[in-house]
Amino acid sequence: MKIMVAIKRVVDYAVKIRVKPDKTGVEIHNVKMSMNPFCEIALEEALRIKESGLATEVVAVSMGPAQCVDTLRTGLAMGADRGIHVEAARELYPLTVARVLKGLVEVENPGLLILGKQAIDDDCNQTGQMVAGLLGWPQGTFASKVVLDKEKQIATVDREVDGGLETLCLDLPAVITTDLRLNQPRYATLPNIMKAKSKPIKKYTPEELNVEIKSDLEVVQVTEPPKRKAGVILSSVDELIDKLKNEAHVV
Amino acid sequence: MEKLRASRHWLRRSSRSLFDRRSELNSEKSLHHSVLTRSFSGYQKRILPVCLHPLRDYRGLAEANAIQFKCFGSVAELVQRRPSFSTLNSDDISYFKGILGEKNVIQDEDTLEFANTDWMRKYKGSSKLLLQPRSTEEVSQILKYCNSRHLAVVPQGGNTGLVGGSVPVFDEVIINVGSMNKIIAFDKISGILVCEAGCILENLTSFLDNEGFIMPLDLGAKGSCQIGGNVSTNAGGLRLVRYGSLHGNVLGLEAVLANGDVLDMLGTLRKDNTGYDLKHLFIGTEGSLGIVTKISILTPPKLSSVNLAFIACKDYFCCQKLLQEAKRKLGEILSAFEFLDIEAMDLVLNHLEGARNPLPASMHNFYVLIETTGSDESSDREKLEAFLLSSMEGGLISDGVVAQDINQTSSFWHIREGVAEALMKAGAVYKYDLSIPVEKMYNLVEDMRARLGNLARVVAFGHLGDGNLHLNISSPNYDDVILAQIEPYVYEWISKHRGSISAEHGLGLMKANKIFYSKSSETVQLMTSIKKLLDPNGILNPYKVLPHSHNP
Numbered sequence: 001m002k003i004m005v006a007i008k009r010v011v012d013y014a015v016k017i018r019v020k021p022d023k024t025g026v027e028i029h030n031v032k033m034s035m036n037p038f039c040e041i042a043l044e045e046a047l048r049i050k051e052s053g054l055a056t057e058v059v060a061v062s063m064g065p066a067q068c069v070d071t072l073r074t075g076l077a078m079g080a081d082r083g084i085h086v087e088a089a090r091e092l093y094p095l096t097v098a099r100v101l102k103g104l105v106e107v108e109n110p111g112l113l114i115l116g117k118q119a120i121d122d123d124c125n126q127t128g129q130m131v132a133g134l135l136g137w138p139q140g141t142f143a144s145k146v147v148l149d150k151e152k153q154i155a156t157v158d159r160e161v162d163g164g165l166e167t168l169c170l171d172l173p174a175v176i177t178t179d180l181r182l183n184q185p186r187y188a189t190l191p192n193i194m195k196a197k198s199k200p201i202k203k204y205t206p207e208e209l210n211v212e213i214k215s216d217l218e219v220v221q222v223t224e225p226p227k228r229k230a231g232v233i234l235s236s237v238d239e240l241i242d243k244l245k246n247e248a249h250v251v
Numbered sequence: 252m253e254k255l256r257a258s259r260h261w262l263r264r265s266s267r268s269l270f271d272r273r274s275e276l277n278s279e280k281s282l283h284h285s286v287l288t289r290s291f292s293g294y295q296k297r298i299l300p301v302c303l304h305p306l307r308d309y310r311g312l313a314e315a316n317a318i319q320f321k322c323f324g325s326v327a328e329l330v331q332r333r334p335s336f337s338t339l340n341s342d343d344i345s346y347f348k349g350i351l352g353e354k355n356v357i358q359d360e361d362t363l364e365f366a367n368t369d370w371m372r373k374y375k376g377s378s379k380l381l382l383q384p385r386s387t388e389e390v391s392q393i394l395k396y397c398n399s400r401h402l403a404v405v406p407q408g409g410n411t412g413l414v415g416g417s418v419p420v421f422d423e424v425i426i427n428v429g430s431m432n433k434i435i436a437f438d439k440i441s442g443i444l445v446c447e448a449g450c451i452l453e454n455l456t457s458f459l460d461n462e463g464f465i466m467p468l469d470l471g472a473k474g475s476c477q478i479g480g481n482v483s484t485n486a487g488g489l490r491l492v493r494y495g496s497l498h499g500n501v502l503g504l505e506a507v508l509a510n511g512d513v514l515d516m517l518g519t520l521r522k523d524n525t526g527y528d529l530k531h532l533f534i535g536t537e538g539s540l541g542i543v544t545k546i547s548i549l550t551p552p553k554l555s556s557v558n559l560a561f562i563a564c565k566d567y568f569c570c571q572k573l574l575q576e577a578k579r580k581l582g583e584i585l586s587a588f589e590f591l592d593i594e595a596m597d598l599v600l601n602h603l604e605g606a607r608n609p610l611p612a613s614m615h616n617f618y619v620l621i622e623t624t625g626s627d628e629s630s631d632r633e634k635l636e637a638f639l640l641s642s643m644e645g646g647l648i649s650d651g652v653v654a655q656d657i658n659q660t661s662s663f664w665h666i667r668e669g670v671a672e673a674l675m676k677a678g679a680v681y682k683y684d685l686s687i688p689v690e691k692m693y694n695l696v697e698d699m700r701a702r703l704g705n706l707a708r709v710v711a712f713g714h715l716g717d718g719n720l721h722l723n724i725s726s727p728n729y730d731d732v733i734l735a736q737i738e739p740y741v742y743e744w745i746s747k748h749r750g751s752i753s754a755e756h757g758l759g760l761m762k763a764n765k766i767f768y769s770k771s772s773e774t775v776q777l778m779t780s781i782k783k784l785l786d787p788n789g790i791l792n793p794y795k796v797l798p799h800s801h802n803p
Contacts, residue, residue, distance in 0.1 A: 014657035030555045034656035074655050187652040
C-alpha cells in the first residue's frame with residue numbers, strides 16, 4: 001500500500017511574525033520557513049506505518065513556489081521515498097489544494113492520504129475534510145492514534161474532540177488529519193540527508209492535473225490584533241462597580 | 252616550624268568560637284570544622300606563605316572579627332574580615348535612605364538571603380544591607396560615602412557568577428544595579444547600543460531582534476544575567492568564536508570609581524586612539540576597580556540563516572580535526588562550536604527536564620554542536636551539509652542530525668546550555684573553567700578520571716572552538732577527599748601547559764589566591780599597584796580577584 005502525505009511550507013512556528021506595512025499579508029521575505037509542525041507529525045505517522053510493514057512506500061507532496069523543494073527534501077531526509085512538487089506561483093487556498101490533491105490521488109492511487117490537521121499560517125483546518133469530500137473517502141480528523149489492519153483494510157482512528165476522544169473505524173482508502181499528540185517527529189539524520197539527495201522529486205503543474213488555480217476568496221486586509229490594554233488595580237468595591245457599570249457596561 | 256605550631260594553636264582556639272557561630276552559617280559550612288582538624292595539615296605548605304600576615308595580626312584579637320569560611324570550592328582557606336573596614340550603623344542607613352528613598356534601601360531578611368547567596372548556593376555572605384540605586388548619580392553618592400566611611404561594598408547584577416564574585420564574603424554592602432535597566436539609545440545604522448548596566452541580556456537581545464540586530468554574546472544565564480556584570484567579568488559564552496570577546500565589542504562605558512568619581516568613557520566610536528584606552532580597566536576586573544553603570548556596545552546585524560548540527564564523534568581526535576575542518580570549510584559562517592562528552596550527555600538526559608536525545612540510536616563518546624549564521628539560507632545549508640557529509644565520509648563523524656526548524660534548534664541548544672543545570676540537580680559539583688591548547692584538552696579529563704576512579708564522575712563540555720574546557724566533577728555530596736584529589740593537581744596541570752585556570756568565569760572568591768598559576772608575580776604586582784591607585788581603601792569587592800596577601 002502506498003501512503004501519500006501532503007506537507008506545507010510555512011513561516012517557522014517560533015518566528016515573531018509582523019504584518020506588512022501595506023496590510024496585504026504577513027512579512028515572509030527573509031523570514032525562516034519550515035515544514036508545518038502538523039505536517040511533520042503526519043509524515044512521521046506515515047513513516048511509522050511503513051516501518052511496521054503495513055505500507056510499501058511513502059510519497060511526500062507539496063505545492064507552491066520553487067522553494068517548496070527545500071521542504072520536500074526535509075521530508076525525504078526524514079524518510080519519505082519520493083517527492084512530488086506541484087508548481088504554483090500564486091497563493092493557494094484550501095479548496096484549490098484539495099482539488100490538486102484529488103488529481104494526485106487519481107494518478108498515484110494511495111491507500112491512505114495523511115495531512116496535518118491545519119497549517120499554522122492560515123489555521124484553516126479545511127483541506128483534509130474537503131479532499132475527503134471530493135474523493136468520497138472516509139475521514140478521521142484530529143487523529144491522536146492510528147491503528148491499521150491490513151487484512152480487513154480498515155484504519156481505527158482515535159479523534160480528539162471537544163468532549164474527549166472518539167474512536168472511528170474507517171474503510172481504506174481514507175483521509176486522516178493529524179493532531180499534536182499523535183507522535184513526536186524524528187530528526188533528519190545525516191545518513192538520511194545524504195540518501196535524500198538521490199531521491200526523486202517529480203514536478204507537476206496544476207494544468208496537468210486538470211485543476212484551475214482560481215479562488216473565490218480574496219484577502220482584503222491583514223491587521224494585527226488590538227494591543228492588550230494594561231490591567232488596572234482598583235482600590236475599592238465602589239470603584240469596581242463604577243467601572244463595571246460605566247466602562248464595561250455589564251452591570 | 253614555630254609559626255606552624257602557633258597557627259595550629261590559633262585554629263584550635265578559634266574553632267570554639269566557630270561553634271558559637273554555627274547557627275548563623277548554613278549546614279554546608281559545618282563541614283569546616285572537620286576540614287580544619289583533618290585537612291589543614293595537608294595544606295600547610297601552600298597556605299602559610301599567604302596566611303602568615305593575617306595570622307600574625309589576628310593573634311591577640313579574639314571574637315571581634317568573624318571568621319568566614321568558604322564553603323568548599325578550591326581550598327578551605329581562611330578568609331578573614333579586614334579590620335580596617337567599618338561596620339554599618341543607623342546613621343549610615345539613614346544617609347542611604349536620604350539618597351535613595353526608603354524603598355531602595357533593603358534590610359528585609361528574605362531578600363537579603365537571596366542577595367547574599369550565589370547561584371550555585373556555594374557562597375553565602377552575611378550582608379545586612381542591599382542598596383538599589385536607580386542612576387549613576389546615586390551610585391556615585393553611595394560610593395563616595397562608603398569610601399569616606401571605609402564601608403566595603405559588593406557590586407551585584409544578575410548574581411549568576413560561578414566563582415563567588417557577586418556575593419558578599421562578610422557584611423559588605425550590596426549595591427545591586429538591577430534597577431538601572433533603561434536602554435538609552437540605539438543607532439540602527441551602525442548597530443551601536445547604549446544602555447544602563449542593569450539591563451538583562453535576554454531583554455537586550457529581544458529589543459535588538461526587533462531592530463534586526465543581535466547581542467555579540469550569548470550564554471546560558473541570559474535570562475538573568477545583566478550586561479553590567481557581563482562586561483565586568485568579560486563574559487565569554489557561545490558566540491565568542493564568531494564575534495570575539497567583550498574587549499573588542501564594548502566601545503565605551505561609564506564607571507564610578509571607589510571615591511565616587513564618575514568616569515564618562517561612554518564613547519560610541521568604532522575607532523578612537525586618543526590616549527590610554529582605560530575602559531579595559533573595567534572590563535573583566537570583576538568590580539574591583541569600579542562599578543560599571545552604562546555601556547555602549549557594538550551589535551552585529553541579525554543574519555537570517557541560522558543552521559545547527561548536532562554531531563557524534565567517536566573520539567577526541569575527531570572532534571579536534573572537525574574543528575580544524577570547520578574553520579576552514581565553513582569559514583565565515585561558523586558561529587559556534589561546542590562539545591559535550593558522553594558523561595555530560597548522560598547527565599543531561601537523566602536530570603534535565605525536556606531534554607530529548609537527538610541521536611537516540613546509541614550513546615556516543617563525544618557530541619559536537621556546530622552552528623552557522625549567514626545571510627543566504629540555501630547556500631549556507633548546502634555548505635553545511637556538504638561539510639558534514641564529507642566529514643562523515645572521512646570518518647570524522649559517526650552520526651549527526653541537522654535541525655530542520657527553530658524548535659529543533661532550541662532543543663539542541665537546550666542540551667548544551669542545560670549541562671550546568673543538570674549538574675546542579677545531580678548533587679555536588681566541583682566546577683573548573685580552563686583554557687588549554689586544543690590538542691591537550693581532553694588529556695586533562697582522562698588524567699582526572701584516572702585520578703578519581705570511582706570517587707566521582709568527571710564531566711567535560713565546553714567551547715571547543717575557543718579552547719575552553721568546562722571540567723566538572725560531580726558527586727552526590729561534597730567531600731574533601733575528592734577535593735584533595737582535584738586540587739592543586741588541576742591547577743598545576745594547567746600551569747604546566749601554560750593554560751588559564753579561569754578561561755571565562757573569572758577569579759572571584761573561589762580562585763582569588765590562584766592567580767599565580769597563570770600569571771607571573773611581576774604582572775600581579777602591577778595589578779596590585781593599579782588596585783591601590785584606583786581603590787586605596789580597598790572597598791570595592793574585597794577578598795576577591797587578587798591574592799589576599801596582595802590586597803591593600
